[in-house]
Every structure is written in structure tokens, then in C-alpha cells.
Amino acid sequence: MTKIKEKILNANFKKIPRCFIVIVFIYLLAGGILGVMAVKTQLSEIISLKEKGAVYLEENKNKDEVYEEYSKKKDKEKHHSQKEEWKNILKTQITPLSFNSKIILVIILGIGHILMLVYWILISAWLYQAADKAKMRKNLWAAVGLIGNILAVILFISVRDYIRIKCSHCDEWQKKNQFCIKCGSSFNKECPSCHSIVAQSEKYCGFCGTSLIENDNLNN
Numbered sequence: 001m002t003k004i005k006e007k008i009l010n011a012n013f014k015k016i017p018r019c020f021i022v023i024v025f026i027y028l029l030a031g032g033i034l035g036v037m038a039v040k041t042q043l044s045e046i047i048s049l050k051e052k053g054a055v056y057l058e059e060n061k062n063k064d065e066v067y068e069e070y071s072k073k074k075d076k077e078k079h080h081s082q083k084e085e086w087k088n089i090l091k092t093q094i095t096p097l098s099f100n101s102k103i104i105l106v107i108i109l110g111i112g113h114i115l116m117l118v119y120w121i122l123i124s125a126w127l128y129q130a131a132d133k134a135k136m137r138k139n140l141w142a143a144v145g146l147i148g149n150i151l152a153v154i155l156f157i158s159v160r161d162y163i164r165i166k167c168s169h170c171d172e173w174q175k176k177n178q179f180c181i182k183c184g185s186s187f188n189k190e191c192p193s194c195h196s197i198v199a200q201s202e203k204y205c206g207f208c209g210t211s212l213i214e215n216d217n218l219n220n
């Protein structure tokens, strides 16, 4: 367990999502083609059945007897949902799936579920690492990730940005403060005009509107 935790903390989450997207793309492409091939016979049967059904209705529309009988049958089946009707058609008029086709479909669905699970765990693993970097409770955030997934990521980023600051010089996350606890650089600067303390990243003073870019350039 400690080894797994160490691996997650050192994982490269810039590379992993790209690899994962490529794998999912290949899966969708190959799975789609194989899936259609596996149910090719059944698909063409359903299509021709639909066409035949339409022809049957058109031909018999004027033959009252047949149409009436058809209508009665329809009334009887009214409480049946369309889904069940389809189930019946599939059972009686479509060639059953061959063993090989079934195996292929089960494998495709199985891989799909595994990919979904991997995605879910990756989100949680990223949260574990990000929370550790931001000196927040990593176990808690990993657990929140398992429950909330992408919502947990949004929540985490909101909370982190509210209570933590990242040093632009050394990338160290820390409690919001005046100076970086790792490299000592200041998070704030002083407005040369009104001497208010403003954030390092601000381009104009929020108190008096003096441009802080020009001053940076002048100082350099």
C-alpha cells in the first residue's frame, strides 16, 4: 500500500491523460468495428424487418378486415411497452447471437467497464497527488474523488485556490502569506504611488490605478 501511494505521488499526470485518451480512442474504434461485425447478421435482419413491416402496413391499409384485426391486436398490446414488443421480435424473428459473437460483445463491454474504472481511479489518484502538493489532506481528497469524481476536482480546486497560494518562482504550494516559505520571494509588492500592498501578479494598483507594469519595466 505504501508503494502504491508513493507511485501515485510521483506519477506524471501530464503524460497519463494523453495516454489514456489514446487508449480510449483505440478502444472505441476497434470496439465499434468488432461490435458491428459481431451483430452484422442481426442488424441486417432488423433493418429488413422494419422495411417489411412498413410494406405490410401499406399493402393492407385498404383491406378492412386485415386492418381491423391488426388494430385489435394493437389495442390488446397497448399495455405492452414498445420495448417489450421489440424483445418479442428479437426473440422470435432474429437469428440468435452465435457463441463467438457473444464472447466478442462481452469482451468489448468488459474492457469498456475496466476503462471507466481506470478513469475513475485516475481522478482520485490525481486528487491524492495534488492535495499532497498543496499540503492538504490527501487521503480525504482521494476519498472525495472516489465519490464525486469530476465534481470533487472542481471542489478541490476551488478550496485549494481559496486557502493556498502557489509561489510563481519555485512552484511551492503553501498557506497564503507574505513570503514564500521555500524560496523567500515576496507574494506582494508595494504600489510606488500610494504605497498600498498589492499582489505580485497585479498589473494595476487596485487602490489608485497606477500602472504597475511600467514600474516593473523601469525597475528592471
Ligand SMILES: [Zn+2]
Pocket (backbone or CB within 6 Å): 167, 168, 169, 170, 171, 172, 180, 181, 182, 183, 184, 185
Ligand atoms: Zn517560492
Ligand SMILES: [Zn+2]
Pocket (backbone or CB within 6 Å): 191, 192, 193, 194, 195, 196, 205, 206, 207, 208, 209, 210
Ligand atoms: Zn496605488
